Amino acid sequence: MMNIGKAASASGVSAKMIRYYESIGLITPAQRSDAGYRHYSADDVHVLRFIRRARDLGFSVHDIAGLLTLWRDQGRASADVKRIATAHITALQRKIDELQGMVDTLRTLAEHCHGDQRPDCPILADLDAADGGPAPGGSSCHHGGSK
Amino acid sequence: MMNIGKAASASGVSAKMIRYYESIGLITPAQRSDAGYRHYSADDVHVLRFIRRARDLGFSVHDIAGLLTLWRDQGRASADVKRIATAHITALQRKIDELQGMVDTLRTLAEHCHGDQRPDCPILADLDAADGGPAPGGSSCHHGGSK
DNA sequence: TGTAGACTTTGACATGGTGGGAAGGTCAAC
DNA sequence: GTTGACCTTCCCACCATGTCAAAGTCTACA
Numbered sequence: 001m002m003n004i005g006k007a008a009s010a011s012g013v014s015a016k017m018i019r020y021y022e023s024i025g026l027i028t029p030a031q032r033s034d035a036g037y038r039h040y041s042a043d044d045v046h047v048l049r050f051i052r053r054a055r056d057l058g059f060s061v062h063d064i065a066g067l068l069t070l071w072r073d074q075g076r077a078s079a080d081v082k083r084i085a086t087a088h089i090t091a092l093q094r095k096i097d098e099l100q101g102m103v104d105t106l107r108t109l110a111e112h113c114h115g116d117q118r119p120d121c122p123i124l125a126d127l128d129a130a131d132g133g134p135a136p137g138g139s140s141c142h143h144g145g146s147k
Numbered sequence: 148m149m150n151i152g153k154a155a156s157a158s159g160v161s162a163k164m165i166r167y168y169e170s171i172g173l174i175t176p177a178q179r180s181d182a183g184y185r186h187y188s189a190d191d192v193h194v195l196r197f198i199r200r201a202r203d204l205g206f207s208v209h210d211i212a213g214l215l216t217l218w219r220d221q222g223r224a225s226a227d228v229k230r231i232a233t234a235h236i237t238a239l240q241r242k243i244d245e246l247q248g249m250v251d252t253l254r255t256l257a258e259h260c261h262g263d264q265r266p267d268c269p270i271l272a273d274l275d276a277a278d279g280g281p282a283p284g285g286s287s288c289h290h291g292g293s294k
Numbered sequence: 295t296g297t298a299g300a301c302t303t304t305g306a307c308a309t310g311g312t313g314g315g316a317a318g319g320t321c322a323a324c
Numbered sequence: 325g326t327t328g329a330c331c332t333t334c335c336c337a338c339c340a341t342g343t344c345a346a347a348g349t350c351t352a353c354a
Contacts, residue, residue: 003301020340020341038302055340057253061339075266081268081270082260082262086257096247099205102239105204106232106236107236115229117224118224151332152330163312163313180320183333207310
């Protein structure tokens with residue numbers, strides 16, 4: 001049995017996060033010493049490592065709760081685990097695509113920006129009037145404060 | 148001149164966010180009517196659209212503050228704009244790589260998970276002992292609650 | 295036995311950008 | 325004059341994590 005600091009370094013989960021996970025019910029409340037110190041067994045640390053690994057793979061705390069339940073359930077169907085994982089993959093991929101879209105746009109804009117002393121800049125021009133709507137007070141650059 | 152709701156729909160920035168941007172100093176405080184209602188000009192909406200576009204490209208509010216300053220500065224150097232953009236591209240790419248790493252790992256694990264009624268599951272096995280450290284209380288699966 | 299230092303406890307507050315809602319004031323149309 | 329749509333400010337929530345503070349506890353050493 002070890003204190004929270006030891007459990008933290010052994011699991012890679014900070015003491016703060018261990019307390020947090022306990023507070024939201026992701027892990028069962030730790031045993032306490034007479035003085036109120038939390039005590040952790042090697043098995044507890046094992047659970048924390050599981051959580052840490054799942055977090056590293058980007059699973060939300062909500063997902064991890066599901067994975068932990070399945071992990072502990074000897075009669076689980078691997079299909080249930082796979083379902084959580086594939087849903088997560090899909091979400092991650094969607095996020096990646098979104099970010100990639102931003103990068104693509106920005107790269108294109110940056111490529112066409114000469115990046116020197118001159119003020120002319122396609123990046124700002126894009127931000128200025130990307131929607132093609134009316135650009136009141138001057139078309140692309142030159143905005144000396146609208147108020 | 149229009150009220151905040153109109154400015155919101157015209158710019159694509161919610162009224163809530165317009166007030167927030169004002170509160171953090173990203174935009175200058177709006178003019179007020181006698182009753183205290185905020186009033187926005189077409190130019191103000193233009194600024195809001197600029198912000199909206201930059202947010203869509205994933206720029207942080209901090210970055211946008213810099214971009215707005217440059218936008219308004221007729222004597223700016225395009226190099227300054229490009230610097231912000233390329234730094235942002237780098238950050239985005241780092242995030243993408245991180246997420247892609249997660250996806251790659253998860254895809255590999257999911258591929259090897261038969262996903263049927265059987266409990267055996269490489270995804271859980273990975274989470275269980277990914278660090279290769281001591282797995283106290285039983286190696287891979289079978290954890291009927293550690294407490 | 296005392297004490298120093300490392301540890302633990304709870305609690306509050308911050309992050310970032312957004313949404314929701316409550317309680318109350320204003321405006322426009324009818 | 326009333327109704328309904330709008331506006332105001334203020335507070336709370338998210339998600340996962342960090343920081344800091346005040347106070348209590350344990351351990352090792354003199």
